[in-house]
Amino acid sequence: MSLDRHHGGWVIVLSFVFSFMLAILPMPAWASAWRPDWVAMILIYWCLALPLRVGVATAWFVGIIHDVLNDTLLGQHALGFVLIAYLAVKFHQQLRLFPVWQQAIGVFGMVALNQLLGIWIQSIFGYSEMRDSFIFPAFSSLLLWPWFFLILGDIQRKYKVV
Amino acid sequence: MKKAVFHRPKQALSLRLIVFILASIFLIIADHRLDYLRIVRTHLLGLVYPIQYLVNLPIKTGQWLSVTASNRFLLIEEIDKLRAEKQLLQVTLQKFDALKNENERLRRLLGSPLKVGERVQMAEVLAVELEHSRRKITINKGKNDGVIVNQAVIDGHGVMGQVIHVGLFSSTVMLITDPEHELPVQVVRTGLRTIAKGIGAVNRLSLLGISNTGLNTGIKVGDLIVTSGAGEKFPKDYPVGTVIDVTPDIGQPFASVQALPRAVLERNSEVLLVW
Numbered sequence: 496m497s498l499d500r501h502h503g504g505w506v507i508v509l510s511f512v513f514s515f516m517l518a519i520l521p522m523p524a525w526a527s528a529w530r531p532d533w534v535a536m537i538l539i540y541w542c543l544a545l546p547l548r549v550g551v552a553t554a555w556f557v558g559i560i561h562d563v564l565n566d567t568l569l570g571q572h573a574l575g576f577v578l579i580a581y582l583a584v585k586f587h588q589q590l591r592l593f594p595v596w597q598q599a600i601g602v603f604g605m606v607a608l609n610q611l612l613g614i615w616i617q618s619i620f621g622y623s624e625m626r627d628s629f630i631f632p633a634f635s636s637l638l639l640w641p642w643f644f645l646i647l648g649d650i651q652r653k654y655k656v657v
Numbered sequence: 658m659k660k661a662v663f664h665r666p667k668q669a670l671s672l673r674l675i676v677f678i679l680a681s682i683f684l685i686i687a688d689h690r691l692d693y694l695r696i697v698r699t700h701l702l703g704l705v706y707p708i709q710y711l712v713n714l715p716i717k718t719g720q721w722l723s724v725t726a727s728n729r730f731l732l733i734e735e736i737d738k739l740r741a742e743k744q745l746l747q748v749t750l751q752k753f754d755a756l757k758n759e760n761e762r763l764r765r766l767l768g769s770p771l772k773v774g775e776r777v778q779m780a781e782v783l784a785v786e787l788e789h790s791r792r793k794i795t796i797n798k799g800k801n802d803g804v805i806v807n808q809a810v811i812d813g814h815g816v817m818g819q820v821i822h823v824g825l826f827s828s829t830v831m832l833i834t835d836p837e838h839e840l841p842v843q844v845v846r847t848g849l850r851t852i853a854k855g856i857g858a859v860n861r862l863s864l865l866g867i868s869n870t871g872l873n874t875g876i877k878v879g880d881l882i883v884t885s886g887a888g889e890k891f892p893k894d895y896p897v898g899t900v901i902d903v904t905p906d907i908g909q910p911f912a913s914v915q916a917l918p919r920a921v922l923e924r925n926s927e928v929l930l931v932w
Contacts, residue, residue, distance in 0.1 A: 519787070521786045551673045568684075577674065
């Protein structure tokens with residue numbers, strides 16, 4: 496992993512910072528339940544685009560930061576993100592070839608898995624009850640993915656992140 | 658070199674997956690059971706403060722702009738109003754001082770010391786959102802300002818909650834309405850002791866362990882409840898809420914009693930920290 500092959504690491508870092516900001520932006524309660532899982536979406540994008548640079552380890556650190564910002568148990572989001580990154584990196588060749596709406600279904604599955612895992616961990620430790628609304632962020636992430644994918648693709652090309 | 662990276666064996670990915678999954682599970686259990694991670698969280702919260710600050714910034718700027726742009730006459734009017742209010746409060750305070758002295762004298766006679774002169778500091782609520790199923794807020798004071806875990810947070814009307822995580826520059830406060838929060842309280846009128854538990858709703862507290870028998874003598878709608886000082890996390894006698902519903906439940910050993918918190922929990926921009 497020599498440094499000269501990699502460019503635009505700051506774009507990756509900034510995109511994560513931006514997604515953290517979107518994740519804690521105050522919103523009315525109904526909108527908050529539908530908030531797309533921005534951080535997971537950014538993670539999936541970079542795992543698909545640069546599977547050698549962004550993977551399980553990045554996902555873990557990003558998850559820990561997300562846990563601190565959301566005041567959840569340390570490791571809760573980290574666990575979900577590690578699984579997401581694993582799936583995205585493992586199947587990045589197939590997912591890249593899919594049309595964008597099929598990719599979106601994959602994103603739906605990964606975000607739903609992350610949400611489900613979060614609720615599951617929380618109820619094991621007695622912090623919250625099972626709710627149906629856990630699936631809402633997966634739906635909104637699914638709907639936003641095609642645009643998200645296009646915009647991030649443009650950004651990646653513009654700043655030559657490889 | 659490039660080829661070697663591309664043909665990284667498949668096991669490496671699975672191995673890393675397992676390592677990081679184990680690390681996550683270890684962290685979750687450690688965070689749940691032990692206090693070791695408190696320091697780690699303090700520093701991580703310090704690290705992410707710029708993100709919280711950036712999210713908060715446009716909202717604070719908006720507030721500042723609206724104050725700057727507001728009418729001069731409106732401001733003068735408001736100053737007048739505040740001046741009148743201050744006068745009124747000062748008059749009340751004079752009486753309070755006399756009462757405090759008398760109370761201290763009586764306590765001395767009885768030989769039971771009372772802790773007076775609590776230290777108070779103001780903190781600002783940051784406009785950032787935490788996990789939405791819980792009732793928690795972030796404030797802009799942290800370890801560097803002397804904030805400690807379990808510290809009581811109040812506003813001008815009553816108890817708001819307690820500090821649960823301290824960062825270097827910010828802290829997380831669990832509100833009394835959070836489903837995890839339990840607060841030892843007392844009914845002012847009768848001295849009945851109970852626990853006020855949050856139920857996750859924005860503006861409700863549930864009072865636990867009040868038996869169906871003798872409801873009439875112990876508690877009724879409109880009663881003021883205050884902190885009882887049991888558990889020693891909260892100073893004694895701060896107002897908590899007003900009883901709004903008392904329903905005997907013959908199917909259960911205890912009655913269902915609900916209270917409305919006094920503090921303005923979800924709309925505050927400034928809160929007070931008490932030591």
